[in-house]
Amino acid sequence: MADEAELLKALEAVNGPDGKTPLPRSGAIAGLTVRGDKAYLAIAIDPKRSMELEPMRAAAEAAAKGVRGISSAMVTLTSERPQGSAGAQPPAPPPGPRAQAARAQREIPGIARIIAVASGKGGVGKSTLAANLALGLAAEGWRVGLLDADIYGPSVPRLFNVKGKPELEGRILKPINAYGIAVMSIGFLVEETTAMVWRGPMVMSALTQLLREVAWGERDCLVVDMPPGTGDAQLTLAQNVPLAGAVIVSTPQDLALIDARRGVAMFKQTEVPILGIVENMSYFLCPHCGARTDVFAHGGARHEAERVGVPFLGEVPLDMSIRANSDAGRPVVAAEPDSPQAQAFRAIARKVKASLEGAPARAAPRIVIE
Numbered sequence: 001m002a003d004e005a006e007l008l009k010a011l012e013a014v015n016g017p018d019g020k021t022p023l024p025r026s027g028a029i030a031g032l033t034v035r036g037d038k039a040y041l042a043i044a045i046d047p048k049r050s051m052e053l054e055p056m057r058a059a060a061e062a063a064a065k066g067v068r069g070i071s072s073a074m075v076t077l078t079s080e081r082p083q084g085s086a087g088a089q090p091p092a093p094p095p096g097p098r099a100q101a102a103r104a105q106r107e108i109p110g111i112a113r114i115i116a117v118a119s120g121k122g123g124v125g126k127s128t129l130a131a132n133l134a135l136g137l138a139a140e141g142w143r144v145g146l147l148d149a150d151i152y153g154p155s156v157p158r159l160f161n162v163k164g165k166p167e168l169e170g171r172i173l174k175p176i177n178a179y180g181i182a183v184m185s186i187g188f189l190v191e192e193t194t195a196m197v198w199r200g201p202m203v204m205s206a207l208t209q210l211l212r213e214v215a216w217g218e219r220d221c222l223v224v225d226m227p228p229g230t231g232d233a234q235l236t237l238a239q240n241v242p243l244a245g246a247v248i249v250s251t252p253q254d255l256a257l258i259d260a261r262r263g264v265a266m267f268k269q270t271e272v273p274i275l276g277i278v279e280n281m282s283y284f285l286c287p288h289c290g291a292r293t294d295v296f297a298h299g300g301a302r303h304e305a306e307r308v309g310v311p312f313l314g315e316v317p318l319d320m321s322i323r324a325n326s327d328a329g330r331p332v333v334a335a336e337p338d339s340p341q342a343q344a345f346r347a348i349a350r351k352v353k354a355s356l357e358g359a360p361a362r363a364a365p366r367i368v369i370e
């Protein structure tokens, strides 16, 4: 199956908005996602040039379709990102007008802090972590909400075995209570296939609605399960609400991608602190004897975290009961809170909580992952 890295390689053949820098190095890629055999790419441009840059868009689409394993590609031009970040290694922006804009983001009444759970690609266990992290924070005494904003593959309905639509009170949606946390998912509202083809502005308005038109109530923390990669949803969140931080999930074998895909650069640009990296499916826990086997060369995330100077939050084993409980609609922290599997998530939750409590949201170290 094709992945983001292969797509980026193919896009090297397409010149970016300046007509000469290859697209992946032009700084204009605002979003890149591969799901199954479909590729989604958003290129940030000056809206005044959208006609002129249509051939670039078409060339990118053709290049993406040319990747083995990709049968359809949707490439959109968006204006939803400030220009000026062209160049191979954009330097970290100095805290200037952007930082001030960030501080002007509107809070959500009742919600003390919002954190994003992010990953470079899908299938790494982002939703599993988001759900169990939310439950772990609740086990520590926090009032917690969980927003599943993964428009390309909502997981919360399955993870919590919730079907149907949430109730509406006027314009306001009521979240669903699952194991004491308030959950809301884009999956409650639209068919997955509908959201998949949404263009940027629709993604943004749907996400804004899920943040602001939901009766979240008083919450110490709202955990947001983001779509993989970087794109309109990430931008909306980062620009719209003050994010206290982001947790990055990776598997040992996908670690190299953290580097390459610059998913994290998004948070860097918007000055969102990285709370840390979690290594999921880090080692195998034998269901019979409980012995631990390192299937992949595990520990890469810890190393990577050290290298880029972000905290390492912990390892989660590759484990049958994590998967089985998730599929049965009972995340392991709720189903078997004292099991070693649940303890792994709860230890991560404690670290996240300590880090959120330790420093005022915006004062956490600003991390740059290039």
Ligand SMILES: Nc1ncnc2c1ncn2[C@@H]1O[C@H](COP(=O)(O)OP(=O)(O)O)[C@@H](O)[C@H]1O
Binding pocket: 119, 121, 122, 123, 124, 125, 126, 127, 128, 129, 153, 155, 280, 281, 316, 317, 318, 319, 320, 322, 323, 324, 326, 327
């Ligand atoms: N630590 C783990 N051990 C076993 N299975 C896992 C683990 N983490 C995730 N999974 C399984 O892998 C699949 C993908 O996980 P999911 O959380 O949906 O990923 P993402 O949200 O990143 O796409 C799911 O079937 C999930 O149950």
Ligand SMILES: [Mg+2]
Binding pocket: 123, 126, 127, 128, 150, 153, 154, 155
């Ligand atoms: Mg998911």
